[in-house]
Amino acid sequence: MCGRYVSTRSAEDLVQLFQVTDWRAEETLAPNWNVAPTSDVWAVLERTARGHDHAAPEGRQLRPLRWGLVPSWAKDVKVGARMINARVETVHEKPAYRRAFAKRRCLLPADGFYEWQQLKDQDTGKARKQPYFIHPENDQVMALAGLYEYWRDPAVKQDDDPSAWLMTCTIITTEATDAAGHVHPRMPLALTPEHYDAWLDPHHQNPDELRALLTQPADGHLDARPVSTAVNNVRNNGPQLLEDTAP
Helix, strand or coil, rough: CCCCCEEEECHHHHHHHCCEECCCCCCCCCCEEEECCCCCCEEEEEECCCCCCCCCCCEEEEEEECCCCCCCCCCCCCHHHCCCCEECCCHHHHCCCHHHHHHHHHEEEEEEEEEEEEECCCCCCCCCEEEEEEECCCCCCEEEEEEEEEEECCCCCCCCCCHEEEEEEEEEEEEEEEHHHHCCCEEEECCHHHHHHHEEEEEECHHHHHHHCCCCCCHCEECCCCCCHHHCCCCCCHHHHHHHCCC
């Protein structure tokens, strides 16, 4: 699974990198070295521009979404905390994800992600989990493959009230390979720049063609380094979490 990741690039940088045409400067997120489930995260998606009717053409947007997909039919937002990942093998079939996979796909910019490896402590002999930071060897931004969904809060009476709608997202995962595979059996999938348009296009709905667009992050050219267990606590944040702790 992918349960934590790093996203530190500014909105201005992401607008340029992903050729975004619709971003509201008042929507801001601080750099985050310990993105955890239910955090707000940047997402790139294509929809009709806000404030226009549905007949208007789609534009590429940069928006903050809550990580942990809440299906439209869910009775409570708490379900999202358990739906942070969608397996690529079944994403087009599972009721919670199949509608979003068909029409509501997004990109989740990331610097890298964390995974934990089960190890035996040499001093105590007890099992422990060692966190690793896995990132592209060239430190380029990763465009993680994601899905997003709308959830209507029944407690808000007016449809046009912005607080009536919650936008949430999930990350698509696959079997891990290379550096990531030495640490954990699952890893997030990503898109290369030449496939951004096809992935984000809501009119592109062929499941096999869509799944064929997905690749390993950085085409498998990943580096994994051990980092401090401070990352285990979601309250800890900052670039010091990425420091190599190898002896």
